[in-house]
Amino acid sequence: MQVASIEQKSMKLKIAILDLYDGFENQGMRCIREIMNQWSEQHHIDIDFDEFDVRRTNQVPDTSYDAYISSGGPGSPLESEGTAWENAYYGWLQQMLDYNASIEGYPKKKVFFICHSFQLACRYFNIGKVCKRVSTAFGVFPIHMTLDGQHEQVFKGLRDPFYGVDSRDFQVIEPDMARIEGMGGQILAIEKERPHVPYERAIMAMRFNEHMVGTQFHPEADAVGMSMHLQTEARKKIVVENHGLEKWQSMIDHLNDPDKILWTYSHILPNFLLDTVHQLAEAE
Numbered sequence: 008m009q010v011a012s013i014e015q016k017s018m019k020l021k022i023a024i025l026d027l028y029d030g031f032e033n034q035g036m037r038c039i040r041e042i043m044n045q046w047s048e049q050h051h052i053d054i055d056f057d058e059f060d061v062r063r064t065n066q067v068p069d070t071s072y073d074a075y076i077s078s079g080g081p082g083s084p085l086e087s088e089g090t091a092w093e094n095a096y097y098g099w100l101q102q103m104l105d106y107n108a109s110i111e112g113y114p115k116k117k118v119f120f121i122c123h124s125f126q127l128a129c130r131y132f133n134i135g136k137v138c139k140r141v142s143t144a145f146g147v148f149p150i151h152m153t154l155d156g157q158h159e160q161v162f163k164g165l166r167d168p169f170y171g172v173d174s175r176d177f178q179v180i181e182p183d184m185a186r187i188e189g190m191g192g193q194i195l196a197i198e199k200e201r202p203h204v205p206y207e208r209a210i211m212a213m214r215f216n217e218h219m220v221g222t223q224f225h226p227e228a229d230a231v232g233m234s235m236h237l238q239t240e241a242r243k244k245i246v247v248e249n250h251g252l253e254k255w256q257s258m259i260d261h262l263n264d265p266d267k268i269l270w271t272y273s274h275i276l277p278n279f280l281l282d283t284v285h286q287l288a289e290a291e
Contacts (some may be wrong), residue, residue, distance in 0.1 A: 018284060020047075020185060022056040023068035024144055025096070027080030027123050035079050035121070038227040042276045044090055045286055052284060055259040062092045067099035070106050070116065074283040076276070079122030079225060084130060084137055084177055107218050114290035117283050119161075119276065120221030122175060126212070127219055129179045132190065135210060136181040144173045145250055147261035149199045150211050150224060156195035161220055162212075163279045168199070170267035171211070171224035172233065179223060191216045226275035234262040 022043065022123040025035055036058070047054045059066040067074065106112040120128045130137050149168035156162055182194060196212035212222040234244055237258055246255045261267050266270075 012131065018054040018287060019055065020074065020280065020283065020287075021072050022054055023058055023072040023074065023075045024056055024058045025067065025077040025099075025124065026060050027078050027096075028044075028060055029080060029082070030060075031081045033079075034229075034232055035225065035227060038225075038229050038232065038272075039076055039078065039276070041229065041232075042227055042272070043280070046280050048283075050281075052115050054280075061096055065092050065095040068097050070102060070112075072116070073114075073287060074117040074119070074279070075103070076119045076220075077121060077124035077128075077281075079124065079174075081123075084123055084126035085139075087127075093127070096127065098130055098226075098276070100128065103219070104216075107145075107216075114286055115218045117279070117286065118219040118221075119279050120219070121227065122223055122225055125221040125223045126175075126177055126179060128215060128219070129213070132186075132215055133190075134183055134187050134190075134192065134213070135179045137177060137179050140176055140178050141244055143176050143249070144178070144257050145175075146169070146173060146244075148173050148224075150290050151199060152196050153194050155193040155214070156212065159193075159195050159212075159214065159220075160282050161275050163278050164274045165271065166266075169271055170261065171222070171226060171271055172228035172268060174222045174250055175223065180207045180209050182210055187213075195220075196222070199285050220279070222275070227270050230265075230268045233268070234259060237262070283291045 024039055028036060043054050043056060057068065057184045059068055062080065080259060091132060103116050103118055126137050129135055138227060147170055150171050152167040157167065187194065193214045194210055195214055198208040198211055209223060211224055214220045237255065243255060
């Protein structure tokens with residue numbers, strides 16, 4: 008289905024953004040908003056979106072939205088177990104599963120999980136081991152598609168490998184392939200191979216089922232905003248103190264390369280939005 012045929016129907020998208028940043032300063036929410044605004048203008052399709060401050064208010068959306076984007080966030084995806092906000096979050100996730108599984112649930116609800124949300128989803132589905140990394144992953148890294156990833160709709164137009172912004176102290180490893188396949192899931196991408204270290208490569212992207220997909224990196228990161236953010240005196244000092252000047256310079260160089268972060272930014276979440284619109288158009 009072509010975008011032009013969708014535009015003629017004057018469609019409108021209703022999106023829920025689940026904010027897991029817990030009030031911490033971040034670039035993620037700004038980037039998600041900008042992607043939706045840019046995509047809306049490009050395709051002449053209105054987007055109405057609401058934000059839910061999950062960790063500070065225990066707020067979660069209902070089933071009235073066409074699609075859901077769940078953000079990254081600070082802290083451990085393990086230590087929140089049993090908290091009120093995580094119970095609310097998992098209650099919402101189960102509600103999405105129940106809706107999509109029901110005969111009345113049509114059109115189906117699409118969900119995209121980013122980084123911290125991705126790790127929480129992996130815990131919920133119990134598809135692998137969520138654990139602390141030996142060292143923080145911070146920078147712009149190549150991400151390698153699996154065979155399934157090469158046929159994944161949200162990766163359409165990406166090269167293999169493509170590049171993503173990574174900022175995490177935790178990881179998902181040791182996938183339970185029988186469980187993943189049993190729930191209709193697919194591993195879409197993994198970390199770069201590092202033969203000089205004896206560590207298993209982390210899962211970097213996954214389709215949990217037909218309607219839910221996510222990445223352990225930040226596909227929403229924009230090159231210009233991230234570059235400006237990293238070059239502020241305060242942020243540069245933090246990065247250099249924690250990761251060294253060479254890492255800071257490497258990130259600036261990668262962010263300014265149009266074939267890296269800009270390419271990922273302009274494909275993954277926009278593809279997710281386009282896939283949502285195609286589904287809605289087919290349902291009419």
